[in-house]
Amino acid sequence: MSRYNSEEALTKASLVASQEQLFRCPICKSSMRVNRLSSLDCSNGHCFDISKHGYVNLLPRPSKSKYDKSLFVSRSMISNSGFFDPLIEYVCDLLIRRRESHSEIQTLLDAGCGEGSHLRSIISNLEERPGRKRYLGTGIDIAKEGILLASKASPDLVWCVADLANSPFADRQFDAIVNILSPSNYAEFGRLLKEDGVLIKVIPGKSYLQELRELLYGRKSRERDSSGHTIGLFSRYFELIETKEIRYRKRLSPEESSLLVQMTPLAWGASPELKMSDNLPRELEVTVDFTVLYGKPKPVPAAEESI
Ligand SMILES: [Zn+2]
Incomplete structure (x- = not known):
């Protein structure tokens, strides 16, 4: 060196x-x-x-992630194309709403941050807003490949390879936790958040990328609508303050379509042949559809459960 x-x-x-x-x-x-x-x-x-x-690797034992580097590179490129911007804008609106009466330095955890694109976008969006405060951004993911990319791209944030079910953080450290398109551990979120902290969870809506799914799997393909189950579980642990659907259209180049297929194969259960599909149209307009859950910890934690 x-x-x-x-x-x-x-x-x-x-x-x-x-x-x-x-x-x-x-x-x-x-x-x-x-x-x-x-x-x-x-x-x-x-x-x-x-x-x-x-970055710090806080896994007591090495863990084999099912996600590889190409998935994180694809997600980073899609994120840089502005694909998630309206979602990030709304997440930042929620974070701003919470911070008005709070201290100068805000601690923010991205639980399941992958390659860190969302946390990076959120911090830069917040710091560009009027009356800005300082944010200490921390990202955690069990996939070392993701954290490695995150730490190279954003050395000014704290990055950890760690297991969300056994997270390496002390109690009551964070003003806010964001959990975007990634599994939750609500008991841990409750432990990590300050008493007046907030949790923002983002799940895909049932129309998410429906046009692309229909191309790959046929017209009957639909995103499984699990929002009711997720909202029920969220509400057991957190007081649900607000639910909002963020839906918009996005025009994709063939390259962007291909990146999207590569970054979401597991969620869709796609076969390798479909992932390699080169039959994508030259231009495709897709529906981007998210549900955002915003809540605060309940005073008494319920039994531990993950989704
Ligand atoms: Zn120890």
Whole structure:
């Protein structure tokens, strides 16, 4: 490693050091300190390396992710094309609404952040708004490939490879948690949020990319509508303040259509042949359809359950 790269790695590790109060050991739950800007150690001697890119791998054991690098690269490119912008704008409206009466520095966790595009977009959107406050953005995902891309693209945010079911954060650390198109662990969200914190969960609506699905699977293909089940579970753990459908149209180039197919194959159960489909039209207009759930913790947590 060159001297320059070495200094750069130290700068990135110092960001984790400045936020060490966020963490607790995923093995023994004790507090953690950054040691020599090279690892995050708990008081019982469990050590987790800080990578040269600045992210921390807090998985007690390596985990095999079902998502590979190409999926995260596709999602990053789609995100950069503005595909999610109206959704991000609304998520930021909700975050702004909450912050008016709160402290100058806001802590925000993206639970299941993947390659970090959404968190990056949210932080830059918020910081461009009037009366801006500082945001400390933290992203967590079990997929190391995603976190590696995230830490390279946004070294100014905190990134962790970790298991949401056993998250490496101390109680009551976050003003807000966003959970976008990713599984939830509501018991953990309740533990991690400050008492007056907020949870924003985004799920696909039933019309999400229906035109693309029909092309690939035929006219009868429909997104499974599980929003009722998700809202029910959300409401068991959180007080649901607001539900909003965000629906818009997006014109896609063949390349963008292909990227979308690549980034969502598992959700659709597509076969490899379909994923490789080169029969996509030159231009396709699709429906983008999300449901956004916005809530705050209930005073008494219910039994643990995940979806
Ligand atoms: Zn420990």
